[in-house]
Amino acid sequence: xxxxxRQSLVRWSLxxxxxxxxxxVLALAGVYAVSQRKLTRTYDVPxxxxxxxNDSSSIARGAHLAQIRACVACHGQGFVxxxxxxxxxxxxxxxxxxxxGGRGADLTDADWERAxxxxxxxxxxxxxxxxxLEHTGMSDEDLAxxxxxxxxxxxxxxxxxxxxxxxxxxAMYLGGKVPLISAEEIEHARPHPxxxxxxxxxxxxxxxxxxxxxxxxxxxxxGKIPGGPPEWKPAANITPGGIGHYKEEDFIRALRxxxxxxxxxxxxxxxxxxxxKMDDVELRALxxxxxxxxxxxxxxx
Numbered sequence: 001x002x003x004x005x006r007q008s009l010v011r012w013s014l015x016x017x018x019x020x021x022x023x024x025v026l027a028l029a030g031v032y033a034v035s036q037r038k039l040t041r042t043y044d045v046p047x048x049x050x051x052x053x054n055d056s057s058s059i060a061r062g063a064h065l066a067q068i069r070a071c072v073a074c075h076g077q078g079f080v081x082x083x084x085x086x087x088x089x090x091x092x093x094x095x096x097x098x099x100x101g102g103r104g105a106d107l108t109d110a111d112w113e114r115a116x117x118x119x120x121x122x123x124x125x126x127x128x129x130x131x132x133l134e135h136t137g138m139s140d141e142d143l144a145x146x147x148x149x150x151x152x153x154x155x156x157x158x159x160x161x162x163x164x165x166x167x168x169x170x171a172m173y174l175g176g177k178v179p180l181i182s183a184e185e186i187e188h189a190r191p192h193p194x195x196x197x198x199x200x201x202x203x204x205x206x207x208x209x210x211x212x213x214x215x216x217x218x219x220x221x222x223g224k225i226p227g228g229p230p231e232w233k234p235a236a237n238i239t240p241g242g243i244g245h246y247k248e249e250d251f252i253r254a255l256r257x258x259x260x261x262x263x264x265x266x267x268x269x270x271x272x273x274x275x276x277k278m279d280d281v282e283l284r285a286l287x288x289x290x291x292x293x294x295x296x297x298x299x300x301x
Contacts (some may be wrong), residue, residue: 009158032167032170034174035165035170035171035173035174038173038174038184039125039126039128039180039181040125041125041126042124042125043118043120043124043126043183043188044124044188045118045120045124045188046188046189047110047115048113048117048192049109049110049113049141049148049211050109050112050113050140050143050147051109051110051140051144052109052144052147052148053144054148054151054152055148058148058149059142059146059148059149059152060072060149061142061145061146062145062146062147062148062149062150063149064153064277064279065142065145065146065149066079066146066149066150066292067274067277068210068211068274068275068277068278068282068294069135069146069211070271070274071146073271073274074093074095075095075096075097075098076095076155078099078154078262079095079097079098079099079104079150079153079156080099080102080156080158081094081095081096081097081098081102081156081158081159081160082094082095082160083160083161087107087166088162088166089166089167089168089169090166090168090169091163091164091165091166091168091169091170092161092162092164092166093129093163094160094161094162094163096160096162097156097158097159097160097163099150099153099154099155099156100152100155101154101155101156101157101158102155102156102157102158102159104150104151105155109144109147110122112143112147113143115127115130115132116135116138116143116146117132117134117135117136117138117143117186117192118132118136118182118183118186118188119131119133119181119182119183119186120132120183121188124254126181126182126183126184127181127182127183128163128164128165128180128181129163129180130182131211131214132182132183132186132243133179133182133185133186133210133213133214134211134213134214135210135211136182136186136187136190136210137178137192137193137194137207137210138192138210139193139194139195139196139207140192140193140194140195141194141195141196142196165180177226178226179226196278198225198281198282198283198285199281199285200280200281200285200288201285201288202285202288202289202292203285203289204282204285204289205285205286205287205288205289205290205292206279206289207263208278208282208285208286208289209286209290210288212238215235216235216236216237216238217235217300219239219296220237220238220278220290220293220296220298221237221238221239221241221242221296221297221298221299221300222234222236222237222238222242222298222299223298223299223300224233224299232269233269234299235269235270236270236298237289237296237297237298237299238290239293239294239295239296240290240291240293240294240295241295241296241297241298242298243290244291244295245260245261246261247261248284248287251283251286251287251290252280252283252284252287254266254272255272255275255276255278255283256272256276257276258272258273258276
């Protein structure tokens with residue numbers, strides 16, 4: 001092969017590679033610019049006062065709710081902060097330290113209400129990957145109990161890194177594949193109940209089931225979990241179309257032991273140990289609600 005031809009081939013190869021690199025850089029810049037505008041927009045959230053009582057029963061109730069609502073999964077035991085995921089391309093999911101030694105020192109009752117039920121900061125900007133959509137229906141009493149509990153915890157100086165959205169998660173977000181901002185999906189003007197009576201009824205189960213919808217979908221029929229890491233398995237169908245053969249005792253036993261009625265193990269990705277901390281009234285209510293639903297085909301989210 002003549003040297004001039006080889007040199008020409010090398011030049012064209014470099015130009016092609018350079019062009020591809022330029023296109024990738026421009027595409028990433030575009031994804032970042034468009035997503036950043038969405039991530040920094042502000043939301044007008046109506047004020048809603050909660051009354052935080054620091055008595056022992058409120059604190060005990062808050063400790064229970066923090067477990068069964070999986071708050072500790074992101075914020076860590078003791079709410080000292082926790083890094084759930086850290087990936088160069090996907091980003092970082094890190095729950096902040098909410099004790100008095102961390103961010104909790106500055107959070108007012110109003111800040112808590114905006115963050116938990118609206119997914120919004122004090123300045124109106126949205127919180128990233130905060131599952132407020134699952135908690136927006138929480139009662140004033142339950143939310144206030146969680147706040148009372150967290151404020152009762154020992155102060156920790158732990159400083160976890162901040163949550164960040166990587167290029168892949170930003171692109172998936174723009175493509176409608178990842179619900180990165182709960183604030184976009186919440187009806188912020190909706191009323192909030194002052195208190196919800198804890199009874200073994202479908203009505204109370206409907207109140208509790210919100211925290212299941214992040215994985216099992218708004219229709220609870222399962223399927224691939226949006227935005228989950230590649231190794232995550234699809235969520236199960238928990239409508240009667242999927243667990244209709246479960247008796248109440250089977251359902252409670254499964255969430256307490258991690259074993260299905262046939263003796264097989266539930267995948268540890270399913271947080272059965274968290275839900276198993278529910279008391280009998282809560283589990284019976286959840287079962288009653290799930291079995292009141294119309295059966296749905298698997299994967300209908």
